[in-house]
Structure formats: C-alpha cells, structure tokens
Amino acid sequence: MAITGEYQPSSDARTRDQVEAIERSGGTEGTTMRGMPVVVVTMLGATSGKVRKIPVMRVEHEGVYAIVASLGGAPKNPVWYSNLIANPVVDVQDATHKASYRMREITGDEYATWWERAVEAYPDYADYQTRTDRVIPILLAEPIAD
Secondary structure, eight states, X not given: OOOOSOBOOOSSHHHHHXXXXXXXXXXXXXXXXXXXXEEEEEEEOTTTOOEEEEEEEOOEETTEEEEEOOGGGOSSOOHXXXXXXXXXXXXXXXXXXXXXXXXXXXXXXXXXXXXXXXXHHOTHHHHHHHTOSSXXXXXXXXXXXX
C-alpha cells in the first residue's frame, strides 16, 4: 500500500538533499543526521494532495515509530504535522526497509513513555521542549497488516 502520486520535493535544500541521498542509495547512504539515524516518512499533503517526504529522527520500539513534531522548539507545529493528521496512512523507510503505517497522535501515559524514548534517541528534543509553550506532538506510526 505504497503512497503514490505526484512528488513535490521539499523547498528546504537540506531536507530535499537528504531524502534524495537515501532514495538514490536504496537506504544505504544519508541515513544519519549529526551521527544519529533518521527515517524517511512519505505522506500526502493535506492541501495539495501531493506526495511529500521528510527525514525525521529514528525513534523506534518493537516495530512502531514515533514521529516527533518538534520543529526545533518553534512556537508552532511543523507544516507536515497537518499532513499526518489529514492523511494518516504513510510509508516509512528505515535504512533499506520500507513499509506502510497508520499514524495516530498520542497523549497521557503513552506520550510520557514515548517522550522518554524520543529524548533517549535524540537528546535535543528535551531542549526543544523548553523553547516552546506548546506540547510537542508525538504521532506513532504503527504497521498496517497486509
């Protein structure tokens, strides 16, 4: 159940270049940021309906991925957050493995558990939370059974 349609690369050169490197290599190159692993999330745009791709820090536990909408602690959510809410079926590429997932936003105790995992995987998330009044959203990408 791969995401298909017209691909619109990111306007951000670093994002665009990293996605291109990962895809060009089949997931064997470009899979880290500052020495830490990333995954590529492929989604449909909420407004445009076009295919969008973003690298995010790899936060994985038992086959489920946490997608942390930090935007570096900015006062608003990243634009792609609304894409995931509007179109929750996504593809996640983790190195050479690619599969379809369904997104859901989490809260409460589940959020606390995954926030701890996220900060362990990428310690900067803790700093990002101190920079903003919003609670940084976490969405879980759960595998879709074939």
